[in-house]
Amino acid sequence: AIDKASGERRVYSLAAVSSAQLVQNEEKPPEITTYTDNFRIAEEVNVPSGFSPKSKFRMNMDAIKLLKELEFDGRQATAEEQAVLAKYVGWGGLADAFDETKENWTSEFQELYTALSPEEYSAARASTLNAHYTSPTVIKAIYEVVENMGFKTGNILEPAMGVGNFFGLLPESMRDSKLYGVELDDITGRIAKQLYPKADITVAGFETTDRRDFFDLAVGNVPFGNYKVNDRQYNKLGFSIHDYFVAKTLDQVRAGGVIAFVTSRYTMDKQSPEVRKYIAQRAELLGAIRLPNNTFKA
Numbered sequence: 591a592i593d594k595a596s597g598e599r600r601v602y603s604l605a606a607v608s609s610a611q612l613v614q615n616e617e618k619p620p621e622i623t624t625y626t627d628n629f630r631i632a633e634e635v636n637v638p639s640g641f642s643p644k645s646k647f648r649m650n651m652d653a654i655k656l657l658k659e660l661e662f663d664g665r666q667a668t669a670e671e672q673a674v675l676a677k678y679v680g681w682g683g684l685a686d687a688f689d690e691t692k693e694n695w696t697s698e699f700q701e702l703y704t705a706l707s708p709e710e711y712s713a714a715r716a717s718t719l720n721a722h723y724t725s726p727t728v729i730k731a732i733y734e735v736v737e738n739m740g741f742k743t744g745n746i747l748e749p750a751m752g753v754g755n756f757f758g759l760l761p762e763s764m765r766d767s768k769l770y771g772v773e774l775d776d777i778t779g780r781i782a783k784q785l786y787p788k789a790d791i792t793v794a795g796f797e798t799t800d801r802r803d804f805f806d807l808a809v810g811n812v813p814f815g816n817y818k819v820n821d822r823q824y825n826k827l828g829f830s831i832h833d834y835f836v837a838k839t840l841d842q843v844r845a846g847g848v849i850a851f852v853t854s855r856y857t858m859d860k861q862s863p864e865v866r867k868y869i870a871q872r873a874e875l876l877g878a879i880r881l882p883n884n885t886f887k888a
Contacts, residue, residue, distance in 0.1 A: 628769070629672045629785040631726065631758035646679050647687055647698050653678035654705055657781055667784040675781050678753050681714050682722040682886075688715045710777055717775050722886045724752070724811040724852065729759045732809060732850045735877070739848060743767045744806025747842060749796045749835060750774070754782040756809050757789060770805070772796050796838060797821035803844045812836070814854040833857055833865045840872045849873070855880070 641649075653675045660667055667675060681687070686695045687702055688711075703711060743766040748756050751771035760767070769789035773779035779793030792799055797819050812835035818825075819834045829837055832854040839849050857865060858878065869875075 627669075628788045629669075629676055629754075629758050631676060631755065643684055643686065644698070647684060647702075649677040650679065650681070650684075651701060651705065653781060654777060657777070657784065658705075660784060661780070666787055672785055675784055676753065676758065678778070678781050679723040680752055680775070680778060681718045683718070685715075685718040688718065706777070713775050714777060717778070719815060722811065724755050725885075726755070726759055728811075728852065728881070728885065729756055731879075732756075732852075733759065733761050733764075736807060736809070736848060736850055737761060737763060739876070741807055741848060744847075745770060745804055747801075747805040747808040747839070748772070748810040749799075749808065749839060749842075750810055750812050751779075751782055751791070752811075753778055754786050754789070754791075757782075757786050767807075770801070772799055795819070796835065797824075800842075802841050805843045806847045808839045808843050808847070808849045809851070811852040827868070829865060829868075830854075830856070836865075836869060840869065848876070852881070 656667075656671060656674050660671070686692045687698050689695065690699050690703075692699070702714075706714060741764065743764060746760075746764070746767045746769050748754070748769075748771045751757070751773045753773075754771060757769050757771065760769070769786065771782060771786070771789055771791040772795075773782055773791065773793055774795045776793060779791060782789075783791050783793070812832050814832045816830055818829065819831050821834065821838065824834055824837055827834070827837060836849070836851060836853065836857065839851070843849055
């Protein structure tokens with residue numbers, strides 16, 4: 591049920607009782623449990639890098655099945671259920687699960703194909719190119735830098751949020767911030783909504799959103815790839831997807847705001863200076879760290 595006064599979703603515990611019991615207990619309020627908090631990532635729910643592809647597949651499927659149960663019941667996940675959903679790591683590096691010719695993935699392919707709608711399956715398969723899990727080590731390091739800059743609270747954007755690990759690891763010092771997320775993949779975005787009910791999450795492409803000069807901080811691990819996003823306002827730039835995310839975010843973050851992104855090495859390494867020139871004309875480079883080339887391999 592929705593509490594009209596507070597807007598909170600509440601789960602009421604109901605039982606059949608006699609009229610005598612009703613009289614006896616009439617002054618006792620019903621038992622109420624609220625599940626409105628954003629998920630907090632703890633060490634025990636992190637996905638270790640040593641997990642095999644098959645283990646990651648199983649965690650993904652457990653999360654998807656739970657998501658569909660929650661949506662069928664029309665309810666918000668409990669804290670225990672959020673811990674299951676948080677183990678969803680997406681399909682980056684799991685292309686074999688979508689290949690019906692891979693003999694050692696036959697059962698997984700069939701399970702996945704039957705569990706998703708045609709639209710969900712198509713979107714999940716497309717995400718194998720760039721849906722990569724961001725480790726807590728990287729996320730915490732980014733927040734540490736932002737904290738050292740003096741950021742306390744404000745509107746925070748994650749424009750390619752996945753299931754929202756940046757939100758789940760938000761430092762205590764930034765807890766009063768308002769969170770806004772965007773996620774293209776339908777299943778992933780719906781899981782994020784279950785994990786972070788207090789965040790404003792759009793399940794669509796970044797190109798469909800526009801909140802100019804609104805955000806104080808933008809964080810995330812943007813998609814990488816040598817292909818472009820169809821966004822009318824930015825098509826003339828001809829930027830690859832990772833550089834497009836930087837360019838658009840520059841317009842979404844207010845003057846004096848901070849952008850802290852993981853991006854492809856080609857943002858800084860490409861021979862053409864056009865992208866770097868575009869960014870330099872609109873923002874100051876506060877710093878850059880080159881991550882090891884195996885940071886996301888596991």
